[in-house]
Amino acid sequence: MNLFEQVGFLFSSYNIPAAFWVNIQLTFWAAIGALVLGTALGVMRVSPVPSLRWLGTSYVTIFRNTPLTVIMLFGVLGVWSQLKITFSQDFTVNFFIYAVVGLGLYHAAFVCEAVRSGINTVPLGQAEAARAIGLPFIPAARLVLLPQAFRGAVAPLGNVLIALIKNSTVAAAASVATETSSVMRAMIDQNGNLVVLIFMIFAVGYVILVVPVGVLTTSLSRKLAVSR
Amino acid sequence: MTSTPEPAGTPAAAAGQPLVHLGRVNKHFGALHVLQNIDLDVAKGEVVVVIGPSGSGKSTLCRAINRLETIDDGVIELDGKPLPAEGKALAKLRSDVGMVFQSFNLFAHKSILENVTLGPIKVRGLKKKQAVAEAMELLERVGVATQADKMPAQLSGGQQQRVAIARALAMRPKVILFDEPTSALDPEMVNEVLDVMVSLAKEGMTMIVVTHEMGFARKAADRVVFMADGQIVEESDPESFFTNPQSDRARDFLGKILTH
Ligand SMILES: Nc1ncnc2c1ncn2[C@@H]1O[C@H](COP(=O)(O)OP(=O)(O)O)[C@@H](O)[C@H]1O
Ligand SMILES: [Mg+2]
Numbered sequence: 001m002n003l004f005e006q007v008g009f010l011f012s013s014y015n016i017p018a019a020f021w022v023n024i025q026l027t028f029w030a031a032i033g034a035l036v037l038g039t040a041l042g043v044m045r046v047s048p049v050p051s052l053r054w055l056g057t058s059y060v061t062i063f064r065n066t067p068l069t070v071i072m073l074f075g076v077l078g079v080w081s082q083l084k085i086t087f088s089q090d091f092t093v094n095f096f097i098y099a100v101v102g103l104g105l106y107h108a109a110f111v112c113e114a115v116r117s118g119i120n121t122v123p124l125g126q127a128e129a130a131r132a133i134g135l136p137f138i139p140a141a142r143l144v145l146l147p148q149a150f151r152g153a154v155a156p157l158g159n160v161l162i163a164l165i166k167n168s169t170v171a172a173a174a175s176v177a178t179e180t181s182s183v184m185r186a187m188i189d190q191n192g193n194l195v196v197l198i199f200m201i202f203a204v205g206y207v208i209l210v211v212p213v214g215v216l217t218t219s220l221s222r223k224l225a226v227s228r
Numbered sequence: 229m230t231s232t233p234e235p236a237g238t239p240a241a242a243a244g245q246p247l248v249h250l251g252r253v254n255k256h257f258g259a260l261h262v263l264q265n266i267d268l269d270v271a272k273g274e275v276v277v278v279i280g281p282s283g284s285g286k287s288t289l290c291r292a293i294n295r296l297e298t299i300d301d302g303v304i305e306l307d308g309k310p311l312p313a314e315g316k317a318l319a320k321l322r323s324d325v326g327m328v329f330q331s332f333n334l335f336a337h338k339s340i341l342e343n344v345t346l347g348p349i350k351v352r353g354l355k356k357k358q359a360v361a362e363a364m365e366l367l368e369r370v371g372v373a374t375q376a377d378k379m380p381a382q383l384s385g386g387q388q389q390r391v392a393i394a395r396a397l398a399m400r401p402k403v404i405l406f407d408e409p410t411s412a413l414d415p416e417m418v419n420e421v422l423d424v425m426v427s428l429a430k431e432g433m434t435m436i437v438v439t440h441e442m443g444f445a446r447k448a449a450d451r452v453v454f455m456a457d458g459q460i461v462e463e464s465d466p467e468s469f470f471t472n473p474q475s476d477r478a479r480d481f482l483g484k485i486l487t488h
Contacts, residue, residue: 125333128296129392133347133399134323136316143350148337226336227381 019183026168033104038111063109072173099171118153151224158217253302264458277445280455294325326396326404332388334380341376366394386417403434
């Protein structure tokens with residue numbers, strides 16, 4: 001077999017795009033969860049309520065410093081096997097949800113830090129002006145602080161998204177057998193002579209997936225920057 | 229926080245009652261006693277200029293009146309009612325007390341028009357159409373209506389500060405606090421802002437203005453309050469204050485600002 005035939009053989013024997021699609025879906029749902037939770041945590045960390053600030057800080061400390069694999073394994077072994085909490089009767093769906101939740105919880109800590117760095121780019125006077133026209137804390141945060149914070153946080157948020165795309169392969173630890181790293185391992189097990197080529201295929205696949213995200217967030221961050 | 233609870237149901241705006249009342253207000257920043265037994269009454273329609281050396285507590289005084297800073301003890305009343313501590317009532321208070329900052333603080337991500345309509349829509353609950361109509365009228369009044377669709381950073385300092393005044397007016401406040409509104413401006417822009425403030429004063433707006441602009445004080449102020457080291461050292465009408473200050477501190481201070 002020449003190189004083209006080898007590639008053709010691998011793509012016809014294994015559904016590689018489908019594997020990437022699983023990671024894209026994992027990333028998509030986890031990103032939404034992480035964005036919502038991480039933003040809430042970021043707001044908690046700058047809120048005037050000390051107990052909320054403490055909660056936000058504790059969350060970040062715990063989740064940022066726990067290896068993702070541990071969190072994902074906890075989903076399967078702790079939440080599923082021990083605590084018997086299931087989201088769906090369908091095993092595949094169930095493990096997919098564990099993976100999304102694990103990825104979301106973990107990356108929320110990084111989103112929180114990105115949002116907080118964005119909030120730090122907003123001068124104190126903006127929040128004071130919002131309070132001075134009578135906006136309570138939550139509306140002031142929603143209407144004045146966060147829109148400016150997100151513009152300042154686009155670049156770090158892009159980095160979190162890139163990490164999330166790549167980290168979605170850790171879903172293998174939550175028994176999501178259809179995602180890229182699991183499929184890649186199966187392919188390697190069954191085609192020992194094509195190891196290098198298999199690695200190349202997945203490496204290129206991820207580069208194709210990740211590079212546009214970096215380019216997009218960089219240009220977006222320039223375009224959205226608030227001029228003062 | 230307030231050590232003397234107010235009798236319930238104090239009638240608001242009784243005849244002769246001050247609009248803003250501060251009674252024995254104290255405030256510390258750590259060991260620093262920034263406001264020391266401050267007593268100050270401002271009547272409806274009155275324009276009070278607060279003057280004094282840097283660090284004497286003028287900004288803190290303003291910020292205490294709309295509760296951007298809390299006080300340690302004493303009372304601050306607006307329209308006969310003590311300042312609420314938090315929640316809806318506090319937000320309402322803040323919309324009754326306008327504030328214009330030294331550094332303008334226009335919302336950097338919103339257009340000039342949106343800066344003025346945000347409060348009326350979100351706090352006063354106006355429909356957008358009505359808020360825009362009112363905002364355009366105010367922008368007209370302060371002379372920046374043609375800039376309505378621009379972003380704050382595209383305007384000069386003087387224009388931004390006039391927008392900030394329109395933003396404060398849009399809340400229909402009972403009193404407006406100005407904290408050194410012209411100190412951050414290039415000299416050629418000072419007058420365009422002062423002119424707007426003078427016309428507001430003439431229209432009967434209640435104003436507390438921290439400024440060293442004697443021209444404004446002479447033209448528009450009913451009273452000058454001189455602060456030093458967290459205390460009100462002296463207060464009188466502008467003419468007697470500037471020509472015949474009573475305290476050494478005030479004489480000394482005026483000597484310094486008059487030499488240039
Ligand atoms: N948030 C703060 N924390 C600690 N000290 C403060 C704070 N704000 C003001 N101060 C201090 O309080 C004093 C009075 O400040 P300020 O009210 O801004 O004076 P002014 O406006 O008359 O220049 C100054 O010595 C200032 O350094
Ligand atoms: Mg000041």
